[in-house]
Amino acid sequence: MSGFSIYLIFFLIIALNYGIMGLGLNLQWGYTGLFNAGVVGFYAIGAYGAAILVGPDRDYLIGGFDLPWPVAILGGMALAALAALIVGLATLRLREEYLAIATFGIALSLQLVALNFESLTGGANGLVGLPRPLFHLFEDSTTYNLFFLGLVIVILGIVWFGLELAVRSPWGRLLRAVREDESAARSLGKNITLIRLQVFVLGCSLIGLSGGLYVAFIGFVSPTDFLPLLTFQVWAMLIVGGSGNNAGAVLGAVVVWALWTMSGLAISRVAPVELQSQAGAIQVMLIGLLIVAMLIFRPRGLIGEKTGGS
Amino acid sequence: MKKTLLALALSVSALMFGAHNAAAQDCEINVGSVLSITGSMAAIGSSIGNAAALAVDHFNEAGGVAGCKVNFVLRDDQGTPNVGVDAAKTLVEIEKAPLLLGAIQSGISLPILTSVSVPSKVTQISCCSSAPSFTALSEEGGTDGYFFRTLPTDKPQAVVLASIAAQKGYKRIAIIYVNSDYGNSLAKNFQEAAEGMGVEVVNSVAYNQEQASYRAEVNAALQGDPDSLFLVAFPADGATAAREWISFGGSQNMLLSNALRADEFVESVGAKFLTKALGIDNAQTEGDSVEAFNAAWKEKYGEDPNGPGLHVMYDAAAVGLLAMEQAGKPDGTAIRDEVRKVTGGDGEIVFPGVDGFKQAKALIADGKAVKYVGATGPITFDANGDVTGPYLIWGVSEDGELTVEDKWDMTRVSELMAKTEK
Known part of the structure; x- marks a missing residue:
């Protein structure tokens, strides 16, 4: 297998995992209009939840339950859902921009908790030595990555299929009603707060699932993984791909992540060695430029929401 | 629109996969580095990259490594682990680098180590990551010995x-x-x-x-x-x-x-x-080997090497390249196995700089032992790849x-x- 295809497998694992996160955010923003600016916080809960459940027992840590991976990832999801329930009950009465500020603050606090709650999260050193699921069954890392890519695709497929069913159901139509005109939906006797809470919890548990998968693949977790920038990246993915469309959310994840990473590869190929230390800045500008250009030419995203209702 | 997009995609891929073929020589080895050129460590990242580039230049002037010219390929991690891990993977798989230098922050070096270097059997030498987690991971056998750092713990x-x-x-x-x-x-x-x-x-x-x-x-x-x-x-x-x-x-x-x-x-x-x-x-401030580095830096960049990470990064690159010369091939596992041979031991002492590397290459060619004393003085890696410094x-x-x-x-x-x- 050529070097590029080996890399491509690796790239797709990460990108499609962001796709799962994008689907969670799309359910919240694209379908229901909930401005979740704390994506990275729930991603962190899913990731740390899984890492603590799966990690080996250590004297200096509270966690380390040595549980099998599927249990750990589901546990991480459940913790993210629980956190979303608590956050949701407290904040979902807030209108869009206030919800955004509240969730953003919560994500920042969660990162600080991860940094400071040493006996649970390992603090700044993170949690090391996490086993990678089924790694011993494979002879080399490339076949393992191929297996992991398959796993991510299957999980993404299940999430996708479930969400497509959900948004086409009467419940899904209700989401759009809440997004478009809350008062009208309320006047029809719908419990808006309950709907918003359901969507928030479901979306956040998908974001948590993505966090758990990330840890399973990388085998390490530390607070550096959960900088606020990640929230912005996922939002860029959703907007570029097309919010309100599940295919758009996944496509956006792949396209934006490709721009983000492969622009660096392209620059390192063309820039002479002496200028490489400046090339990083060019890359960041290029990413911004491409995202802006895409929004100018495709304001509804690459694949926007289908108009005309369902 | 579609045509424009397609044309754009084609030209980008042409850039990515065509550029190097035109410049191809008989034999080139890429050495990869992942550093924070932008992001929270940006203030120190670029000059740390220059330190590694200087070591690579010195080797090329001394006649290359393992019979080949060395290319230094630097990638930015933007101060975030996800970008750093991706960059490391491209360096290993696409650029075929057998040696990775970096990263600066431990929170980036560690995921690179667990998800790229160890699975792909590539030697990783960090200049600047000081977290004790590396030692802990190594003691559990999680690094397979592929990790070294030139910064004293x-x-x-x-x-x-x-x-x-x-x-x-x-x-x-x-x-x-x-x-x-x-x-x-x-x-x-x-x-x-x-x-x-x-x-x-x-x-x-x-x-x-x-x-x-x-x-x-x-x-x-x-x-x-x-x-x-x-x-x-x-x-x-x-x-x-x-x-x-x-x-x-x-x-x-x-x-x-x-x-x-x-x-x-x-x-x-x-x-x-x-x-x-x-x-x-922890940087040694004097001694002939340190002077040799300081002089070489001043000659190239016109100022004294003041700043964190410069001496240690030069040594990270030099140790990796000397180990590759000793191994005679660009292979991550072979480099890992030779690192201690060119640093510890009783071999003939060689210093940083073109002359030092020429001398080292000659000694290795004669089958004699070499002991590199670098920009931070003598370097002895313990079983976990850590060093103790003066x-x-x-x-x-x-x-x-x-x-x-x-x-x-x-x-x-x-x-x-x-x-x-x-």
Whole structure:
């Protein structure tokens, strides 16, 4: 297998995992209009939840339950859902921009908790030595990555299929009603707060699932993984791909992540060695430029929401 | 629109996969590096990259490595692990680099190690990641020996400082430390060592980076009337904390961590408050091998190599490339196995620079042993890929100059360590 295809497998694992996160955010923003600016916080809960459940027992840590991976990832999801329930009950009465500020603050606090709650999260050193699921069954890392890519695709497929069913159901139509005109939906006797809470919890548990998968693949977790920038990246993915469309959310994840990473590869190929230390800045500008250009030419995203209702 | 997109995609892929073919020679080896050129460590990332590039240039001038020309390929991690891991994977798979240098932050080096270097059997040498997690992971067998770092670990540094606190007669010391892997482990090791030497640690307070004020932390540290302070910080935040410490009546008996050895720190605190302070640093400041590096740097970049990470990064690159020369092939596992052969042992000593590498290549060609003594002096990796280095104790003069007060060579450090282990 050529070097590029080996890399491509690796790239797709990460990108499609962001796709799962994008689907969670799309359910919240694209379908229901909930401005979740704390994506990275729930991603962190899913990731740390899984890492603590799966990690080996250590004297200096509270966690380390040595549980099998599927249990750990589901546990991480459940913790993210629980956190979303608590956050949701407290904040979902807030209108869009206030919800955004509240969730953003919560994500920042969660990162600080991860940094400071040493006996649970390992603090700044993170949690090391996490086993990678089924790694011993494979002879080399490339076949393992191929297996992991398959796993991510299957999980993404299940999430996708479930969400497509959900948004086409009467419940899904209700989401759009809440997004478009809350008062009208309320006047029809719908419990808006309950709907918003359901969507928030479901979306956040998908974001948590993505966090758990990330840890399973990388085998390490530390607070550096959960900088606020990640929230912005996922939002860029959703907007570029097309919010309100599940295919758009996944496509956006792949396209934006490709721009983000492969622009660096392209620059390192063309820039002479002496200028490489400046090339990083060019890359960041290029990413911004491409995202802006895409929004100018495709304001509804690459694949926007289908108009005309369902 | 579709046509434009397609054309764009084609031209980008042409750039990515065509550019190198045109320049292809008989034989080239890529050496990859992942550093923070942008992001929170951007201020130091570029020049650290220059240090590695300098080592690669020296090898190319000396005739290449394993019979090939070496290309240095630097990638930016933007200060985030996900981008860094991806960059490392492209370096290993697409550029076929058998050797990765970096990253700066431990939170980026570690995921690169677990998800790229170890599975793909590539040797990774970091200049700057000081977290104890690498040692822990290695002891559990999680690194397969593929990880090395040229930066001395925190523990000896903490023990040396603790011995100074004891010798100075400090009885009750407070610690204020930056809440990062670096600060955490230095503070913890210091506390352990100090208490073993009869210095009571009355408070140990963490602070989070880039805040406007550290009054709350300083106040907490002042509780219990400490007679001295150990400050573990980076220059900007450290200056804020030190100023507040002094203005709240804290003692001027201060011990300072290595990252504070910067003119910036002294200027913003004020030299007159720092004359009683003592700091530590782990770069060897003199010796022929260090001079050789300093001179080569000045010749290339026109200034003295002042700044964190330069000496250690040059050594990271030099050790990796010498090991590759010794192995005779660009293979990650072979490089891993030869690293200790070209650094420890009783081989003939070679220095940094073109002449040193020429000499090393000739010795290796004759089948003779080589011992690289680098920009940070002699380098001996232990079983976990960690090094113990010599230290210097620095102070600040009345007029704000950084002075060297004392030196700890490796024998003295090892003796002290052996004494405290008991």
